[in-house]
Amino acid sequence: SQTIHQWPATLVQPVGSPLSLECTVEGTSNPNLYWYRQAAGRGLQLLFYSVGIGQISSEVPQNLSASRPQDRQFILSSKKLLLSDSGFYLCAWSAGQSISYEQYFGPGTRLTVT
């Protein structure tokens, strides 16, 4: 069966510090990968998605970036965090591009920028 991991689970970082969040998927190959952010009590906002190694599409211009160095690894980064980067970050994967493919989410990372 497929599983998706995210770490760390929680993170408190000062403004201006760097960020690296990691997501890995097991039990599948060539997944579509997604990074979402959720503000408190709100819906999910797509940040990045990737359909293959080295292929990253950005949905929202910001100080965040994403990379996919391996087939089942997706990394979210920032060189300098802003207060507005605080939120709940969720990684997700889907099996392909069909509209019927649901996305499966990881446990998430709660980021607080102080």
Add this chain to the structure above:
Amino acid sequence: AQKITQTQPGMFVQEKEAVTLDCTYDTSDPSYGLFWYKQPSSGEMIFLIYQGSYDQQNATEGRYSLNFQKARKSANLVISASQLGDSAMYFCAMRDSNDYKLSFGAGTTVTVRA
């Protein structure tokens, strides 16, 4: 443009009763998929049910059913025989054939009372 609308920010339901969560959507693509996710307080997004735009019958998954009214562009989730463990936030989401991402509604918080 907002594609998914959930107008109920919060709902209370008595244990063992049914509850309907409203969702309307907007798309000009004839091919699309509709999804419902549950987010308990732990934060993880749990996939519940899927409805395709060409599906002739309403989707059902255990105690979850989807009341799909295509002409009205609505995809309401019905939870039957509510349990205390159903207390969570519920999100409606949509993906059309031109998009990789899921567009999420703002969510509805359901609280089940004993």
